[in-house]
Each structure stands twice: as structure tokens, then as C-alpha cells.
Amino acid sequence: MGFDFNYMLEVLPTLFYASRFTFYLTLVSTFFGLILGLILAVINYYEIRILNPLTKLYLFVIRSAPLIALLYFFYYGVAMYSEFVRNMNPLNAVAIVISLTAGGFMAESIRGALLSVDEGQKDAAYSLGMTDGQLMKRVIIPQATRIAVPSLFNNVISITKMTSLSFVLGVVDVMGAARVQGSRTFSYFEIYGAVIIVYLVIIGVLSVIQRYVAKKSSEAY
């Protein structure tokens, strides 16, 4: 049984087509992950009472638990007690779990960036009479954004790869489509070779954008 190049070319379009779920999940998780990450990071930055220890616990869980365990726990475990989860389609379930995970990772990136703004900048803002809100809006967020963008981009790349686990809940994404093909033809070498190619292309494009954005932001000032 030799390497069937033509078969590989044949499955590639199917896999690329299935990557629409990869894009969808990445986009949605990045969006909600950013919002959640920002909230968590701000709680941590201001060390808001009660919420801050909860945030730390949350981050610890997200960092420690394997994604696949979180997916199963949510989709099969939580479903036992929640009608809402029971009726949820797998795609949305994955989007929720990956968003929650992404929020944790992005919180770390944002937190680091917020902390990187030095005390002198705050002294200057306060001494000019700025309020905490003005300091945040005019000084900390603009400066932190520049610092955060490269690491947030790394988070996006991780998220993209995380979405490849969505097939375990039955989403027919790139991995899901590969599994369907595999059960039909057993040509695993060609199929998973093609899967890797699909991810190389997606991540490759993201990396080019990342490098461009990083360059722009480092030139900004």
C-alpha cells in the first residue's frame, strides 16, 4: 500500500471546507475570550475584594484542567443537571468551553500588559489631576494594548489549535472530517498528513498577520 498523493489532494478540499468550523470557533472564542479576559484582568489588576481570589481559582482551574476534560465535563457532565446544556448543539458547547478557556489565557496576557505600565506613568497622570478612569483610558489601556497584542496573538493561535478537539463532541471540523474519511478509506497517512497541511496554512496566515501587527505596534512610539 503506497502513498497515494492523489487521494491526499482529493481530501484536502473537504478538510478545508470543514475548517469553516475552525474559523467560526476561533472567531467566537477570541471575541468572548477577550471580553472575559479583560474583565478577569481588571479584577486582578485592581485586586477587587472577593472577586480577585475567585478569579485566581478560575485561572488555576483553566490552566490545570485538560481541555478535553472540560469539554466532556460540560457537554456530558453539566448536561445531566441542565436542560439548557442538554439541548445545546455540540458546536455551541465547544464555543462556550473554548471561550471560557481562552478568557483565562487572555486574562494572563492582558494582566501582564497592564502590570507592565510603570508607576511613573501613573504618578504623572495623578499629579495632573486625572481620575482612575481617565488614567485607565488615556494611559494604561493604550500602553498595555501595545504590549498585549503580540501575546494575545499567540493566544489566538493556541485557540485555533484547541478547536481541533471539537470533534470529540461530534463537530465535523477538520479533525472531524478526517475521522469520517478515515473510517471509510483507512488511509490515515494521507488524511492526517492533509490535516496537518490545513493547520499549517491557517496558522501560517495567522503568523504573517501577527508579525505585521507586532512590527506596527513596536514602531508606534
Next chain:
Amino acid sequence: MTKNVIEIENLSKNFGDQKVLEDINLTIKDNEIVAIIGPSGTGKSTFLRTLNHLNEPTTGKITVGDVTVDAASYTKKQVQQLRMQSSMVFQNYNLFKNMTALENVMESLVTVRNVNKKEAREIALEQLERVGLLDKKDAYPSRLSGGQQQRVGIARALAVDPKVLLFDEPTSALDPMLVSEVLQTIKKLVETDHTTMLLVTHEISFARDVASRVIFMNEGRIAADGTPDEILSNPTDKNLQQFLNINQY
């Protein structure tokens, strides 16, 4: 009689168990140019920062211009009002890194004082011209030398027309080559402006040159206070004599 622009009563500041400022009482009149000297770690910076409430006093009452903040009870609003009476020039310049020189000078006018952009811009350009940096108006701090950054810092402080200018060792982070351009800028200010100034400095000869009054701080207290002549030429305090001996060259 000129009126007091700064009044400080029983000011103390602790960092944890460490007493950094102990029971400071001081009044400063309009137009005085006060140099504050003293050994390292005696609380000169802390003192200046409490005037701006960048360090929260442990006890005491601080009045700058027509705003009083009493450590025993005060509001956020009062603190903000207090800060708006004075402007601070920092040892490390502390220009906003995400803003150009011009934007730095405009910032508090626009954001804090609600001056419209056009007017703020005119004021800022005027101030940049005063410190000789009009040609650098669009440069970000990272593209400016230390001396230039500090001159922008001075322009930023001047833009709001403060009642008091606070300088915390404005030249001590600078290359020796760049010190004089900043000292010259300050000297010009003293000659043309009539703003009250408090200047923490290690430049004794500069203090003698520009100050109308010199305060010697030691171990969190005001150990000597008088004219430059009294303090620098005829010191009576033992610690002051010692300090001046070390700082003479």
C-alpha cells in the same frame, strides 16, 4: 504682605513602621523659590509627593493654593482639587509614552480641565516654544534625549498655569552633558515667571544661584530653613555642615 501659597501643619508620613516624615510644619509664600536639600533617604521626595498626594500623608493638614486636604478626613474630589493647584516635574520625566511631546503638554488641559483642543494646542505650542522644543512637538518621548524629555516635562507642568511648581531632582537622571540645558530652562523660568517653586536638588551651587530660600531636611524633619546665605554660606546645624562638606567640590 504676600499671602501663603503652601501651608503644612503637623505633616507625618510612615511607610509601615518606618517614619519617613515627622511632624513637618511649613509655610511658603507666593513667589518663593525654595530649594530643598539633604542627604539621600531623608524624605525629600516623599515630602514633595505628599504635597501632590502621590503619597498619602499619615497625619497632617496640607494647603496648596486654596485647597486644603486633612489626612484625618478628605474626599477624592479634594485630592484632585489639591493636585490641580500644583504641577510636578519628575526625576525620571514620566512623560506619557503613548503621546507625542505636544500631546503630553496638551493632555491635562484637554482631559482634566476640559479646555477645547484648539486652545489647548495653542497653549501647548507656546509652552514648547518656551522650553525650546517646538521643532520636537511631534516626537514621541522614546525619540527624545533625557534633557529634551525633561524640558517637555517642564512644559507639561507649566501648561496648566499652576500656583506651585514641584521639581524632584529634575536633573539627577541626566547625563552630565545634559544637566545644564535643563538647569538653564529652570533658571529662565525663575527669572521670567512668578510661580512659586519647590525644588529638591543635589546641585548646591544651582540652589545658591536661583533659590530665595533653602530648606535642609534630615531624617524626616526640617533641620534648617533660611536664606541661601544663612543655610549655604553660614550653616550652624552640625548635620548641615557635614552635608555641605561632603557635597562641596
